[in-house]
Amino acid sequence: TGDWGEPSITLRPPNEATASTPVQYWQHHPEKLIFQSCDYKAFYLGSMLVKELRGTESTQDACAKMRKSTEQMKKVPTIVLSVSYKGVKFIDATNKNIIAEHEIRNISCAAQDPEDLSTFAYITKDLKTNHHYCHVFTAFDVVSLWKIL
Numbered sequence: 001t002g003d004w005g006e007p008s009i010t011l012r013p014p015n016e017a018t019a020s021t022p023v024q025y026w027q028h029h030p031e032k033l034i035f036q037s038c039d040y041k042a043f044y045l046g047s048m049l050v051k052e053l054r055g056t057e058s059t060q061d062a063c064a065k066m067r068k069s070t071e072q073m074k075k076v077p078t079i080v081l082s083v084s085y086k087g088v089k090f091i092d093a094t095n096k097n098i099i100a101e102h103e104i105r106n107i108s109c110a111a112q113d114p115e116d117l118s119t120f121a122y123i124t125k126d127l128k129t130n131h132h133y134c135h136v137f138t139a140f141d142v143v144s145l146w147k148i149l
Contacts, residue, residue, distance in 0.1 A: 033084070033085060034085060036084065037082045037083060037084035037089075038082075038083050038084070039080050039081065039082050039083075040080065040081045040083070040139070041078060041079070041080055041081075041093060041140060042078070042079055042080075042081055042137040042138060042139050042140065043076040043077065043078060043079070043137060043138040043139075043140075044076065044077045044078075044079040044090065044099070044135075044136075044137055045066040045067065045069075045070050045076065045119070045136040045137060045138060046066050046069070046070065046135075046136055047100075047133050047134065047135045047136070048062050048065065048066065048133065048134055048136075049131055049132070049133055050062065050123055050131075050132040050133060050134050053108065053123070053132050055108075055109050055111075056109060056111040058109065058123060058132075058134060059109055059110070059111040059113075059120075059121040059122065059123060059134055060111060060113060060114060060121075062121050062134035062136050063111075063113035063115070063116070063119045063120070063121050063136050064113070064115060066119075066121075066136040067113070067115075067116060067119060067136075067138075076138070077092070077093075078093040078094070079091060079092060079093055079099060079137070080092075080093050081137065085104065086103065086104060087101065087102050087103040087104045087105075087106075087107065088101075088102050088104075088107065088122070089101045089102075090135070090137075100135070102122075102124045102135075106124050106125045106127065107122050107123065107124055108123045108124070108125060108132070109122065109123045110122035110123075116138070118138050118139045118140075119136065119137070119138045119139075120136075120137055120138075120139065121134050121135060121136040121137065122134070122135055123135075
C-alpha cells in the first residue's frame, strides 16, 4: 500500500510516457494526480441546461450566455475546483461546502471560451434525469486556466 492508502503501483516516468511533453513541463507530480487532487480557485458563473449536446459548441454557447448574465453582478462566487482522475468537485471557497461533484465518466466535454480566454466550461450528465448541464467558470487569470485544463 502506498502513502495515500491506495494500492502501491509503479509509475513510469512522465518523460517516458510521451516524447512531446517532457517531465519539466508537467504542472503536477504524477502521484499527486493519481492519489490526491489539484485545487484551483475560480469564479463560478453558473450552470445551465444543455438542450442539444453539440460538444465544444455547447460549452462555448453556455460560456457566452453565462458571461452576459453575470456582467452586472457585483460579486460572483469564488469556488475551488478540485480536479482528480476520478472527476471534478467544485467547493464553496468561503465555507468549504461541496457545491457539486462530477465523476469523470459523466463529463462529456470541457472547453475554453474563444471570446474570453479565462472563461471555461464542462458538460455533465445528470444520471437521475438524463439531462446534460454545462458548468461555467472564470479562472483568476489565463495562466491558472492552463493549469486546470
